[in-house]
Amino acid sequence: MAFGDHEGDKSRWIVSQCCENVAEMCDSPLNNLCCGAGGGAWAMPYTEERLAYGKHKADQITKTGAELVIAPCHNCRDQIMKGLAKEFDMGNYKETMYIWELVSESLVYEPWSEEEIKKAHAERDAQFERDGVELEELE
Amino acid sequence: MQEPITIDRSNRRLGTSPELADVCFACGTCASGCPATGLVPGWDPRKAIRAIALGLEQEVIDSKFPWVCTLCARCEYVCPMGVQLVKTLRGCRILRERDEVPGPIHKGTIMNFERGNNLGIPRDDLLFLLADLGPEMEEDEKQPCPGFYVPVDKEGANIIVTMNSKEPFAEPDDMKFWWRIFYAAKEDWTVSSTNWEGVNWGLFSGDDENWKIQVGRVLENARRLKVKTILYPE
Numbered sequence: 001m002a003f004g005d006h007e008g009d010k011s012r013w014i015v016s017q018c019c020e021n022v023a024e025m026c027d028s029p030l031n032n033l034c035c036g037a038g039g040g041a042w043a044m045p046y047t048e049e050r051l052a053y054g055k056h057k058a059d060q061i062t063k064t065g066a067e068l069v070i071a072p073c074h075n076c077r078d079q080i081m082k083g084l085a086k087e088f089d090m091g092n093y094k095e096t097m098y099i100w101e102l103v104s105e106s107l108v109y110e111p112w113s114e115e116e117i118k119k120a121h122a123e124r125d126a127q128f129e130r131d132g133v134e135l136e137e138l139e
Numbered sequence: 140m141q142e143p144i145t146i147d148r149s150n151r152r153l154g155t156s157p158e159l160a161d162v163c164f165a166c167g168t169c170a171s172g173c174p175a176t177g178l179v180p181g182w183d184p185r186k187a188i189r190a191i192a193l194g195l196e197q198e199v200i201d202s203k204f205p206w207v208c209t210l211c212a213r214c215e216y217v218c219p220m221g222v223q224l225v226k227t228l229r230g231c232r233i234l235r236e237r238d239e240v241p242g243p244i245h246k247g248t249i250m251n252f253e254r255g256n257n258l259g260i261p262r263d264d265l266l267f268l269l270a271d272l273g274p275e276m277e278e279d280e281k282q283p284c285p286g287f288y289v290p291v292d293k294e295g296a297n298i299i300v301t302m303n304s305k306e307p308f309a310e311p312d313d314m315k316f317w318w319r320i321f322y323a324a325k326e327d328w329t330v331s332s333t334n335w336e337g338v339n340w341g342l343f344s345g346d347d348e349n350w351k352i353q354v355g356r357v358l359e360n361a362r363r364l365k366v367k368t369i370l371y372p373e
């Protein structure tokens with residue numbers, strides 16, 4: 001994935017399968033901006049610069065009017081949730097989720113059958129024995 | 140008055156091939172679209188490229204700019220001359236002395252090299268944590284996953300998944316999102332008990348050797364366990 005390759009359209013499709021009323025970050029993906037924590041900046045000691053960079057993103061988020069922001073990576077999520085949300089007033093904003101968190105929370109699925117559970121537990125026990133892992137709560 | 144600059148292009152380490160700096164015609168398109176312009180006094184991407192083209196590369200290497208730049212590539216996308224700004228700016232990071240790399244990313248890279256993950260989490264601690272989270276998934280109130288466990292070092296699985304060390308270290312519940320997807324899809328997946336780190340700080344710190352070593356280890360895990368697909372949730 002790189003700037004301008006429109007690979008983000010795949011993420012947009014995934015999000016649209018999980019939510020109604022999806023708002024675009026801005027008019028065109030080419031006007032979309034890095035959150036400010038990319039390239040290792042989240043771990044860098046330049047907090048002031050990171051937040052000043054992120055102000056562009058905070059303004060974009062405010063303009064969408066959205067409550068929930070979907071982030072495609074760990075750094076973006078931390079920057080928006082722990083950086084920008086604390087530093088700036090982002091209007092209706094309430095929370096940030098990883099895209100895989102959104103998918104996970106949207107899942108409707110059947111629990112496994114008794115047979116599948118038994119098989120999984122047997123595999124698990126064999127693995128624990130191989131690795132010398134002992135869990136008291138089990139049995 | 141400022142001292143005149145003596146241009147020395149003969150001993151350059153950066154921007155020596157045309158697509159890196161020399162073809163820049165100083166239009167400033169890169170700087171006008173760069174969100175980092177103005178954040179480090181005196182610097183923007185055009186000035187960085189011009190400085191390199193003029194043989195002042197050490198000034199760029201010593202400046203904060205290549206580290207405040209997020210390597211987002213917006214500048215490169217718009218450059219009419221095809222200057223490889225991202226490669227060049229990351230090149231400045233490569234040329235920083237290792238003990239002058241800002242923040243923990245160099246330390247993390249070395250920790251990863253020595254102990255297999257950026258935070259030095261021991262194998263046994265990880266195995267115990269993963270085992271512990273299994274029953275939590277099984278008994279989850281909202282979305283229970285009876286039969287769930289984390290398959291470790293499972294030979295022949297369909298997918299091998301890397302982990303971000305901050306999660307086992309500080310936010311273990313965040314690993315459950317992916318796990319629930321695997322559960323619902325009945326995916327045949329696994330994680331490696333060693334060298335499982337997915338965050339490659341060598342990329343960010345400008346450490347090509349360790350960048351490559353880490354990628355090699357992820358590949359090696361997949362080969363050892365005969366898994367065909369690697370999933371990097373980064």
Ligand code: SF4
Nearest residue numbers: 163164166167169218
């Ligand atoms: S956009 Fe390209 S040609 Fe224009 S100043 Fe920047 S690097 Fe030079």
Ligand code: SF4
Nearest residue numbers: 173208209211212214
């Ligand atoms: S890659 Fe760096 S210099 Fe280029 S636009 Fe992004 S932040 Fe600016």
